[in-house]
Amino acid sequence: MDRIDDKRELVSALADGQLAGEAFARGVEIAVTDAGAREAWHAYHLIGDVLRSGELVKLDVAAELDGYHADAATTVAVGPVNWRKQRLMNATRAALSAGIEAAQPGATLTDVGAAIERATQARGFHVFRELTGHGIGREMHEEPTVFNWPAPQGDHRLTDGLVITIEPMLTAGRPQIVLERDGWTVRSVDRSPSCHEEHTIMVTDGGPVVLTAAD
Numbered sequence: 001m002d003r004i005d006d007k008r009e010l011v012s013a014l015a016d017g018q019l020a021g022e023a024f025a026r027g028v029e030i031a032v033t034d035a036g037a038r039e040a041w042h043a044y045h046l047i048g049d050v051l052r053s054g055e056l057v058k059l060d061v062a063a064e065l066d067g068y069h070a071d072a073a074t075t076v077a078v079g080p081v082n083w084r085k086q087r088l089m090n091a092t093r094a095a096l097s098a099g100i101e102a103a104q105p106g107a108t109l110t111d112v113g114a115a116i117e118r119a120t121q122a123r124g125f126h127v128f129r130e131l132t133g134h135g136i137g138r139e140m141h142e143e144p145t146v147f148n149w150p151a152p153q154g155d156h157r158l159t160d161g162l163v164i165t166i167e168p169m170l171t172a173g174r175p176q177i178v179l180e181r182d183g184w185t186v187r188s189v190d191r192s193p194s195c196h197e198e199h200t201i202m203v204t205d206g207g208p209v210v211l212t213a214a215d
Contacts, residue, residue, distance in 0.1 A: 031057070031058040031060075031185075031186075031196075051078045052078060053078055053079035053080065054077075054078065054079060054080070054081055054082070054085075055077075055078040055081075056075050056076070056077060056078070056081065056085055056088075056089070056193060056194075056195060057075065057076050057077075057078055058073060058074075058075045058195070058196045059073060059074055059075075059076065060072075060073040060196070060198070061073065062140060067138060068137060068138065069136050069137065069138070069139065069140045070136070070200045070211060070212050071136055071140065071165045071167075071198060071200050071212070072198050072199055072200060072212035073167060073196050073197060073198035074196075074197055074198075075089055075092065075195045075196055075197060077089065084172055084193065085172075085193050085195075087123065087124075088125060088170060088171075088172050088193055088194075088195045089195055090123070091119070091120060091123035091124075091125050091170060091195075092120075092125075092168055092169075092170045092195040092196065092197045093197050094119050094123065095116045095117075095119040095120045095127070095148075095168035095170065095197070096116075096166060096167070096168050096197040096198070096199065097119075098115040098116055098118065098119035099112050099113075099115055099116040099119075099148070099166040099168060100166055100199065100201055100208050100210065101115065101208070102114070102115035102116075103158060103164070103166065103201055103203055103208040104158065104203070104207065104208065105158055105159060105160050105203055105204070105205055106157065106158065107157070107158050108154060108155050108156060108157050108158065109144060109145075109146055109147060109151075109154035109155070109156045109158070110147075110150045110151065110152070110154040110155060111150075112146065112147075112154070112158075112166065113146075113147040113148055113149045113150045113151055113154050114149070114150035116148045116149070116166075116168045117148065117149045117150060120148075120168065120170055125170045125171065125172060126170065126171055126173075126174075126175035127148040127149055127168055127169065127170055127171075127175060128148070128169045128170075128171060128175055128176075128177055128188075128194075129147070129148065129149050129151075129175065130176075130177055131148070131167075131169045131177065131186075132145050132146055132147050132148060132167075133145075133146030133147075133148070133164060133165040133166050133167045133198070134146055134164065134165055135162070135163065135164050135165075136163055136164065136165055136200055137163055144156040144164070146164050146165060146166055146167075148167075148168045148169065158203045159203065160203060160204055160205045161202065161203065161204070162202070162203040163200065163201070163202045163203075163211070164200070164201060164203070165198055165199070165200050165201075166198065166199060166201060167196065167197065167198030167199075168196075168197060169194065169195070169196045170194065170195050170196075171188045171192050171193070171194045171195075172192045172193045172194075173188055173189075173190040173191075173192025173193075174188070174189055174190045174192065176188070176189040176190075177189060198212075199211070199212045199213065200212045
């Protein structure tokens with residue numbers, strides 16, 4: 001699912017598991033980015049909030065099953081969007097794929113971040129360096145920190161069985177963020193459109209396995 005036309009379709013998709021993948025979702029976080037980039041990631045919402053055509057909606061789903069956690073996110077369009085937002089969505093998905101492909105045994109998190117940033121910059125966008133992925137398992141957020149750029153502190157070597165989230169967060173503008181006065185809502189500093197994609201993966205000797213894939 002990469003496009004929604006109205007709020008009823010969004011609610012229906014969440015209810016039947018199209019976005020969560022399983023019926024074990026613990027929570028869904030929704031952030032909206034429009035022409036004024038109202039939000040980028042975390043955001044408070046009221047039930048009566050109305051989605052508008054041309055907006056990008058980020059859906060971040062957290063799930064728990066038998067004591068193990070999973071985390072996934074995607075950004076979808078509300079109706080038709082302009083070419084800039086469509087390119088941003090495509091670039092974010094390409095960056096996620098590049099990061100997953102780089103998550104091989106023996107590689108480091110710096111390698112993963114470098115792959116994400118290369119894919120991002122090749123398409124004319126930027127990653128928010130302050131926003132990262134993370135280890136995941138018995139807790140939702142565990143070590144290590146998974147950077148979306150080749151951070152020097154990302155020298156953690158990947159080993160068979162390691163479970164992490166890879167979640168590039170891209171912007172069409174300046175790569176800085178602002179925390180709003182509510183202490184929760186995060187947006188791009190220049191209110192440019194932003195996009196977020198995420199999967200939980202396991203590093204294995206046979207290559208990375210996407211644990212939150214729909215199929």
